[in-house]
Amino acid sequence: MPVLTEMLSAAANIACGGGFHGAIVLERCVVGWLKTLMGFTNAQAHGVLTSGGSMANLTALAAARHRAAERLGWDIRKDGLQGGPRLVLYAGGEVHACVRKAVELMGLGSDAIRQVPTDDSFHMDLRKLGELIENDKKEGFHPFCVVGSAGTVNTGAVDDLDGLAAIAEREDLWLHVDGAYGAFGFLDPDLAPQFAGLARADSLALDPHKWMAVPIECGCVLVRDAANLRDTFSLIPPYIRVDGPDSRDELGPPMEYSFPLTRSYRAFKVWATLMHIGREGLAKTVARHNQLARHLSGIIGERDDLELLAPVELSIVCFRYAPAALRDDNERLNALNKAVLAKIQADGEAYPSQTVLNGRFAIRANIMHYATSREHVERLAELVVEAGETLARANQ
Ligand SMILES: Cc1ncc(COP(=O)(O)O)c(C=O)c1O
Incomplete structure (x- = not known):
């Protein structure tokens, strides 16, 4: 309409x-x-x-x-x-x-x-x-x-x-x-x-x-x-x-x-x-998006190869691929996550954006589309891990 x-x-x-x-x-x-x-x-x-x-x-x-x-x-x-x-x-x-x-x-x-x-x-x-x-x-x-x-x-x-x-x-x-x-x-x-x-x-x-x-x-x-x-x-x-x-x-x-x-x-x-x-429809969408963001941050919290980079207040989730072996090497993590984001964007299944928080390169998911679902945010976490593993292996 x-x-x-x-x-x-x-x-x-x-x-x-x-x-x-x-x-x-x-x-x-x-x-x-x-x-x-x-x-x-x-x-x-x-x-x-x-x-x-x-x-x-x-x-x-x-x-x-x-x-x-x-x-x-x-x-x-x-x-x-x-x-x-x-x-x-x-x-x-x-x-x-x-x-x-x-x-x-x-x-x-x-x-x-x-x-x-x-x-x-x-x-x-x-x-x-x-x-x-x-x-x-x-x-x-x-x-x-x-x-x-x-x-x-x-x-x-x-x-x-x-x-x-x-x-x-x-x-x-x-x-x-x-x-x-x-x-x-x-x-x-x-x-x-x-x-x-x-x-x-x-x-x-x-x-x-x-x-x-x-x-x-x-x-x-x-x-x-x-x-x-x-x-x-x-x-x-x-x-x-x-x-x-x-x-x-x-x-x-x-x-x-x-x-x-x-x-x-x-x-x-x-x-x-x-x-x-x-008003009700808008309120439901907003609340659902905020829940999806919390769901994504929950997935990130449960994995030891993903790291949440900022508290989730609304529907934005900033995170990065950070396997234990690289946790203390911010420079390598920044380069790796830039490459992870570029790969995901080029592959075309998801299109998260980016930012830098306290010197740390972040993959930024801003959940705002009315059709975004739990499956989408779960898949995004998988894509980041898959791309992260592939690129980390390639750079060893
Ligand atoms: C917090 C905030 N303020 C202002 C703007 C600018 O809005 P617009 O792109 O509609 O000019 C944005 C856009 O991303 C925003 O997120």
Whole structure:
């Protein structure tokens, strides 16, 4: 059904930046559903669909920067970065690279990102965050934002969002949560408490084209206060002003809440997906994927030739082939596991991805496809062992 909506959207070819037509109304409807789903239920909350998580993060961070400047009496849209003190923001060492790209694009420079060290489980260390903020204030910088992760890209670690919210409130920082991969994880009843602080975030980046399985491209940014987004982005020259009945819409169209003018009809596929699976269906899929990840980590734990490289919090499992004879030789294990991954990908039966954790090359299984089963994850473990044994023998 969502696939069919793509075809119909292409045929209708509706521009979804301005006006107050049906597609705009449907976007408001699905953003409303996403707001309800994610606990952005206050009257001023709003959001827009974006091309993906990177754009959602950029959009939210631009609003954060705008609010900080406004509170300093600085018209950043007019004066740019010339009008105020040096802004700095905080993000865990595991934050997605799109946050850095966003900060660079906003002209703050990547040095404005204070990379907060993480603990052994890859969560932002809140004590270190407090120390960094204190230090920056002493040195005359202006802390304006902290970016938490609701599911890091590498391992799926969910930061202590409640703890972050408390610090953000105390320090007058905008709390942005990058939930592009993992925010829907909170629908798993076993994991919901970990996401409690989401309800206190100023903004949230979501990616319906990830765990919701909406066809690419579809991200979403939600903000606690629509005015922050509108003040950041609204610019309506006469040639795109819509007078007449459409101008009665007080909230205004998506072009006032994000950068692009012409946008595709993404709401249709989100609507179709949610109509098709519903909240319950999505919650079941998410919980099933998390269980599959735990099942895979259980298999890894039982074998002495596989090694788990990070705790499994959501549906990502990072591991490697590590027979006893090589356990202490990280360099050889890295080379061997790179070769194992390349072989599995080339053979084509499975396609895990990769990352590096504390200098250790990891095979990364991100379980997100609705059709992935126990047999698939069990087979993946077998494939890694088979490839590992073959390649280790060949290199002896
Ligand atoms: C945590 C996280 N944030 C942001 C992104 C970027 O999202 P997109 O690829 O939709 O731009 C990703 C994508 O992998 C991600 O996992």
